[in-house]
Amino acid sequence: MLTVKVDTHTHTLASVHAYSTLWENMQVAQEKGLTGLVVTDHAPGLGLGDTFPKTYFGNMRKAIPQTVEGFRIFKGVEANILDYDGNLDLPTTTLQKLDVVIASCHRQVVKPTTLEQQDQLWLKVAHNPYVDIIGHPGDEQFRFSFAKVLPEFKKYHKIVEINSSSFPYRQNARHNCREIALLCKKYQIPITVSSDAHFCTEIGNFQEALAMLTEIDFPQKLIMNRDVATLTAALPHCQK
Template identity: 40%
Template sequence: MKFLADLHIHTISSGHAYSTVLENARAAADKGLEMIAITDHGPAMPGGPHIYHFGNLRILPEELFGVRILKGVEANIIDRAGTLDLPADRLAPLDIVLAGLHTICSPCGSVEENTEMLVNAIKNPWVDVIVHPGNPEYLIDAEAVVKAAVEYDVAIEINNSSLKLSRAGSRPYCEKILALAKEYKAKIIVGTDSHFALSIGNFSEAIALLEKYEIDPSAILNTSIASVESHLARRSNRKRQKV
């Protein structure tokens, strides 16, 4: 299975990552990737970038070292209404919006409350991808979340880092989500969640999971640049005048 894009990548602007945009782009080029997304954490994350950071992403070039650069965010879901930590006028100009539940930023509740929080975020018209939904810190009704993702045409991420380094105990929950995504034909994105350049393009743990569940490569958006572009173009915010 060949991946052409890595759509979940952090830089030093996230406060707890260790590579620059240039270093990330060079690493992606060395791995043969055609596209990356710069998705630093939203401002609710301790040590994360100020809101101005996201407005100024427009200064980044469209391409570095032959790799297309998408300007995005990994927004924090900050309440049970699914509110993100960036307002609409900051989300509108971005190429890609990831959203996820994070310690400190997101209230942790019952399965029902956590599910409601994620489903409400999925309903947000700016959200393109829900990241690491298999996080065991936030137990959810996985079937309800996957069905909502299908209904609102939002992709579900299989997070390689969750299977290897971070969010210990995620694997069984990721497996359940992947099986449900296959059953309901949800869109899937595989992300490295890279916090250091050398991990960009390393999808090894996720690939093993995809093979275990016999997921067709065509179901994975970032095996095709055209599929990524089609997904990101589907919402009205891609057609609005940028602010």
């Protein structure tokens, strides 16, 4: 049976369109048997005029303990990819202070374009040493040539996210995530499985993703958030 002990993509009130505190998220995570979570609020570039400033992210390590009663809190961000050059909406000086940087495309920030340009965008992101996880790559709007780009993610030590909440609402996500997971299995590319929770009860909801991964006989050893120690070791900028 595939297991995931750390939810690597979660939002709090600081994302403004999410509705729980970090504390509430932690409580639910513990009730569900998780041993850690990564808090990844949206970086300021979401363009809604409503996300928290970079100070919020820069101060996390100082303000939030690494563990609370043995439960691990990883400090992270869901950074926005701003353009087809793969630039992100937080400066390197802030990204360096975080355990986990997810880079995602959101259409409020960058407009979907041709497959060719989207390949280029993701290749640029692959080359960014501060990015750890490729956020919701199954999103049809920002589709790329999976067979061409996924091996580059591996080469540059990126982890590919299988975002379980995408399955019901992002167009074609279920199909795309399966295709991505099959290639990750083939090329031995590491993945994370996440909830992308915007409310505490969603924390740890990976069932759809895990069912798909089980169906394709995905190897547990490629799931980097299977436990706290594996995730910590897989993240070059994570506080050890």
